[in-house]
Amino acid sequence: METKLQKAYAMKNKEDLKFKSSEGLNEELVRKISKDKNEPEWMLKKRLDALRTFNEKPMPDWGPSLEGLNLSKIYYYMRPNAKNNARSWDEVPKDIKETFEKLGIPKAERKVLGGVGAQYESEVIYHNLKKDLEEKGVIFSDCDNGLKEHEEIFKKYFMTTCISPNLHKFAALHCAVWSGGTFIYVPKNVKVEIPLQAYFRMNSKKGGQFEHTLIIADEGSEIHYIEGCSAPQYTESSLHAGCVEIHVLKGARVRYSSIENWSKNTYNLNTKRAVVEEDGIIEWVNGNLGSHTTMLYPCSVLKGKNSKSDYIGIAYAGKGQYQDTGCKVYHLKEKTSSTVLSKGISVNGGVSSYRGLIKINPGAINSKSSVRCDGLMLDNKSKAMTFPSMDVHENQVEVSHEAAIGKVGEEDLFYLMSRGLPESEAIKLIVSGFIEPIIKALPLEYAVELNKLIELEIENSVC
Amino acid sequence: MTKILEIKNLHVEVKGKEILKGINLTLDLGKINALMGPNGSGKSTLVNTVMGHPKYVVTKGKILFNGKDITKLSPDKRAKLGIFLSFQHPREISGVSVSKFLKTSEKELNPKFSFSEFKKNLKEKREILEISENMTERYLNVGFSGGEKKKNEILQMLILNPKLIILDETDSGLDIDSLKIIAKGVGEIMNKEKCILIITHYKRILEYIKPDKVFIMIKGKIVLEGGNKLAEELEKKGYGWIEKE
Ligand SMILES: Nc1ncnc2c1ncn2[C@@H]1O[C@H](COP(=O)(O)OP(=O)(O)O)[C@@H](O)[C@H]1O
Ligand SMILES: [Mg+2]
Numbered sequence: 001m002e003t004k005l006q007k008a009y010a011m012k013n014k015e016d017l018k019f020k021s022s023e024g025l026n027e028e029l030v031r032k033i034s035k036d037k038n039e040p041e042w043m044l045k046k047r048l049d050a051l052r053t054f055n056e057k058p059m060p061d062w063g064p065s066l067e068g069l070n071l072s073k074i075y076y077y078m079r080p081n082a083k084n085n086a087r088s089w090d091e092v093p094k095d096i097k098e099t100f101e102k103l104g105i106p107k108a109e110r111k112v113l114g115g116v117g118a119q120y121e122s123e124v125i126y127h128n129l130k131k132d133l134e135e136k137g138v139i140f141s142d143c144d145n146g147l148k149e150h151e152e153i154f155k156k157y158f159m160t161t162c163i164s165p166n167l168h169k170f171a172a173l174h175c176a177v178w179s180g181g182t183f184i185y186v187p188k189n190v191k192v193e194i195p196l197q198a199y200f201r202m203n204s205k206k207g208g209q210f211e212h213t214l215i216i217a218d219e220g221s222e223i224h225y226i227e228g229c230s231a232p233q234y235t236e237s238s239l240h241a242g243c244v245e246i247h248v249l250k251g252a253r254v255r256y257s258s259i260e261n262w263s264k265n266t267y268n269l270n271t272k273r274a275v276v277e278e279d280g281i282i283e284w285v286n287g288n289l290g291s292h293t294t295m296l297y298p299c300s301v302l303k304g305k306n307s308k309s310d311y312i313g314i315a316y317a318g319k320g321q322y323q324d325t326g327c328k329v330y331h332l333k334e335k336t337s338s339t340v341l342s343k344g345i346s347v348n349g350g351v352s353s354y355r356g357l358i359k360i361n362p363g364a365i366n367s368k369s370s371v372r373c374d375g376l377m378l379d380n381k382s383k384a385m386t387f388p389s390m391d392v393h394e395n396q397v398e399v400s401h402e403a404a405i406g407k408v409g410e411e412d413l414f415y416l417m418s419r420g421l422p423e424s425e426a427i428k429l430i431v432s433g434f435i436e437p438i439i440k441a442l443p444l445e446y447a448v449e450l451n452k453l454i455e456l457e458i459e460n461s462v463c
Numbered sequence: 464m465t466k467i468l469e470i471k472n473l474h475v476e477v478k479g480k481e482i483l484k485g486i487n488l489t490l491d492l493g494k495i496n497a498l499m500g501p502n503g504s505g506k507s508t509l510v511n512t513v514m515g516h517p518k519y520v521v522t523k524g525k526i527l528f529n530g531k532d533i534t535k536l537s538p539d540k541r542a543k544l545g546i547f548l549s550f551q552h553p554r555e556i557s558g559v560s561v562s563k564f565l566k567t568s569e570k571e572l573n574p575k576f577s578f579s580e581f582k583k584n585l586k587e588k589r590e591i592l593e594i595s596e597n598m599t600e601r602y603l604n605v606g607f608s609g610g611e612k613k614k615n616e617i618l619q620m621l622i623l624n625p626k627l628i629i630l631d632e633t634d635s636g637l638d639i640d641s642l643k644i645i646a647k648g649v650g651e652i653m654n655k656e657k658c659i660l661i662i663t664h665y666k667r668i669l670e671y672i673k674p675d676k677v678f679i680m681i682k683g684k685i686v687l688e689g690g691n692k693l694a695e696e697l698e699k700k701g702y703g704w705i706e707k708e
Contacts, residue, residue, distance in 0.1 A: 434558055
């Protein structure tokens, strides 16, 4: 049974592009992207340097196999035939608007959001922020515009101290071909009470999407930002290599939530990182349901004393899927604290693994970290694993780690079925119990959506 | 008399080993029955097979419920027909509250499910069993004491309102007060449209729930069948007496 939302995910629009690069990547294309965007010289140079780094760096040889990803077959840059950053949905081409409508974006904007950005292929085709937030000095735009209008901020923060292009091969790739994404600046002491959301949609076959998210929460400010993503299914692989950079300045608080639901032919090699200053808080909520292969390890660098990172992650791996996710935290200063709660579900031969790192530097006294990562396999064909690392260089700290890998048991199923639940309902109930600690920690609208998505996935794989 | 359950020449294997060796047993509507026998004789195997546990393989014979052959039905279908098993060892299901679980199964079993009715019913049944609201919001059997688990089974029984009620050592390890509460719950549900099969080692519970019939099982066979008195005799003389005969 296909639901409305699933239909929306699967919807393919006719390709209507202003520009489509040829397959593969070269210097000429990087220059073209930069020129199209009218970028300052330093950004072009940054892109070209990153391209070299990308070409030099080897593919990651740990974790999931990337053999099915043919980097020379990807279309790295595709400009939709649409206005950039339209402020009204009426200015968005009909088919694109319909896609976002089916994904529920304009409706959510009217009801619960303070602002929305919508990216289609390489460009942001809609962007809007509520008036009162604008008046408070909140900036919410795509990164192309952000760079034009706030060059100094970009010089200081764009792929510098948070995610360096040298971090790994796909961070370098991202830096070379990035396009669109989100730029948010929240002024000192401004508390944005309702969330801002961006939605990234890929439509074309063999597409690549490289949106950049740069969030700067100035001292004492607060923001909740949500990202959603999806793409229709093709037989050839597509690539998503986004970057999310979050700067949490002194005493600020950022909640970053995302549910990624890429199609099952997408390689999702995403990089997310936050640098947190004194008394700052970063909260990650990370849901990974779709994609062929995901490698994603949101990272918090707790740079200021008394800063904090909370991570909640959930991954679902169905047939043919490999979800390799986890959280990394670097405790650099005293009294920093982190919590990690991760739940992985695998079914129908899917593989879900938790790969995380807690590093506590010498001198980070009175720091605390607690990690809990669990895996649940719904059948014998599937796999769940955990690779948590602890690298602790300070004695005066509190660190705890718990992991449990389990399989839906025959006895549990029998117990539930003996009360009238068909097998699929019994499995759903067990899974809902497994992810309950996560659902409980989420805001209501989110919890409902996530629960629904997982139930749908289970229905598709066990019924 | 209407037969509700008929077990005919039932042979059951677990992991290739034959445990039940030709069971014949008939239960009548409106009656209370007791099944007794030493540990390991196959009582739980029998009732799990009646409920449809996939591990217990029927190699010969059949099970009829209201005249219908249910030998191959899945457990949920049997529950829908009105069979209920109070587990000897109820499972712990983390993250699922008792009330959520009850609501989910009641929805499956009752086509006319209404949430407000359900809530009212749950409160009423909780009160009969002296179960606090707090307990039905806890995760199913997780961290429950032995007595709480058994009470919770009886709560499920009262809510789901089955026709054939099988209690597998529901009385084991209970103190006298809990035992009385459970007997009260069973008394509440019993009427002439229902049938109870109670597995026990002790005569104690049979003082509260008086059986019409007692079956004795030894080594995978029903060796003796009798009236109420049989339980008393057994308590006095032990199983050795039967085995000798
Ligand atoms: N799931 C099982 N796996 C292996 N052996 C079992 C299983 N269930 C029951 N048995 C065996 O079957 C026999 C009968 O057990 P059971 O039905 O539990 O007896 P009772 O309930 O009368 O104490 C015992 O020898 C027991 O070891
Ligand atoms: Mg037993």
